[in-house]
Amino acid sequence: MTNGSTTTVAAETIPLYAAFPARRILFEDESVVVVDKPFGLATHAPDESRHDDVISWLGQHYRARGVSPYVGVHQRLDRETSGVLLFARHKDDNKKLAEQFERRLVKKVYVAVVEGRIPDETSLHHYIGETADGQRTARAFDRRPRRGEQEAITEMKVLERRGKRSLVELSPKTGRTHQLRVQMAAIRAPIVGDAAYGGAPDTRLMLHARQIGLSHPRTGKPLSIQAPIPADLARALRGEASTRPTSRDEIALRIEEAAERRYGVVALGDTNAFRIVHGAGDGLPGITIDLYGRHAVLSFYEEIERREADALANAIVDCGIAGVYAKFRPKHASRIVDSRREDIAPATPIAGAEAPASFEISEHGTPYEVHLADGLSTGIFLDQRENRKRIAALSEDKTLLNLFAYTGAFSVVAAAAGAKGTTTVDTSRIVLDWAERNLRRVGADPARHESVESDVFAFLARAKATRRTWDIAVLDPPSFSTTKKSTFSAESDYEKLAAATLEIIAPGGRLLACTNHRGISMAQFRKRLHGAARLAKREVRQMKNFPPPTDYPPPPGEEPHLKSVLLTLA
Secondary structure, eight states, X not given: OOTXXXXXXXXXXXXXXXXXXXXXXXXXXXXXXXXXXXXXXXXXXXXXXXOOBHXXXXXXXXXXXXXXXXXXXXXXXXXXXXXXXXXXXXXXXXXXXXXXXXXXXXXXXXXXXXXXXXXXXXXXXXXXXXXXXXXXXXXXXXXXXXTTOEEEEEEEEEEEEETTEEEEEEEESSOOTXXXXXXXXXXXXXXXXXXXXXXXXXXXOOEEEEEEEEEOTTTOOEEEEEOOOOHHHHHHHTTOOOOOOOOHHHHHHHHHHHHHTTHXXXXXXXXXXXXXXXXXXXXXXXXEEEEETTEEEEEESSXXXXXXXXXXXXXXXXXXXXXXXXXXXXXXXXXXXXXXXXXXXXXXXXXXXXXXXXXXXXXXXXXXXXXXXSSSOOSOOGGGHHHHHHHXXXXXXXXXXXXXXXXXXXXXXXXXXXXXXXXXXXXXXXXHHHHHHHHHHTTOOGGGEEEEESOHHHHHHHHHHTTOOEEEEEEOOOSEEEOSSOEEEHHHHHHHHHHHHHTTEEEEEEEEEEEOOTTSOHHHHHHHHHXXXXXXXXXXXXEEEEOOOTTSOOOTTSOOSOEEEEEEEO
């Protein structure tokens, strides 16, 4: 629908999110619930519009059971820290729980993998402060704290050693922000995976809340709850890169754990297409798994034996997915292959049931047509989900130019949000027809939305010659492309392309510029965009970087593959 009202399509239930996983609930009675929080999931969402947190998932779990969804918060763990997390289940228990936390009567024990020379056992005693840029610092304890510093005390004990690395037990006696991370860095044994404080690279911050001990708020009896030590800490201790398991049960477990970290994507029930597994960061290097309704696409980025591919696909089906399509992607993006070859993209699933030749998925309530058996591409780039939402928020009564548009997803969200008009440009008539079908799905008025089959550089030259302008432009070219008339490389040609686009944006208009070229850093990308503005003789009022969606997390200390910048012109 247009004129400001959006089409809303409910997403079908995804089996992986039917309930909070039973194995994650460590203890539960009428007063408290204690869970084993997965890393990558927040304790509490930062605002009401987000639901990527434990409390939202527990609330949904309790509502589904027909009981009160209330959970009272008394402690928090950082998003990248896993482990024991306690909540009140009844408001009457909050006072006694709060008193124990405030009086430091609650015993907390963490385990971490660290790298550096450390004694078998010691007491860490520091003053923790903060630098001007917000970084936490620690210095050895003495009698004179500096302004703004706080005392931090932690008992440390080595549980196991492997070469330069150790598994340590950490018992904080105070509760300062990033206390354990800062103190271990201060003794030159930072936690592995802690890029902010000098830790060795790994798939995540190797810090786990192992145990909590307190008095039960009603009975007064001692209550001590432990969470098992995650397998990725054991791998980090051995100094091993995350290796892909071969056991079907272990593969399924890693898929389920990866899916748990993406609960926020499906929490509102309006999205059923997203990335469940994003390579090594999810313990499954060399592959990705994307969900499309009840079916999945399993992509391989390295050579693999068919037996292992089948094991992976069958493990996905074990997680409740109807069928799995495989895509054997070239190792280098610049390598052009026939994407419809059976050895590249089999037309039938390698496990489970076939999907319809084309069917509809939902993203933030907007419907799109997808094809899973038609080459490497499916009809939508899932990593642009949050950028589409941002464009929708800007589009009412505006005109949008969608370049390298593929099946027109940005045009669709703009039309659904009430755009005055959209122009969808691509070199393929097939995908433009697909884009038009997507536009009809949201009730777009054909008179307001044009599709243009053209090379983008040629289209931009014509637009400049005829003095056409648009309020918003989306520029998301492939890293490499070849047409009958031209070739394009993001590394060498992006600045020129962005300049030509900026020339036909109206004063005060916006350009959403994106690239997924891994050889271009965000700093380099912004430099190219500044250069493009100078070439186009346009003044940029603001340049805003956007983070990747939560289901595409970059490895710790690394940049995301997708770089997105919104330019607002003066």
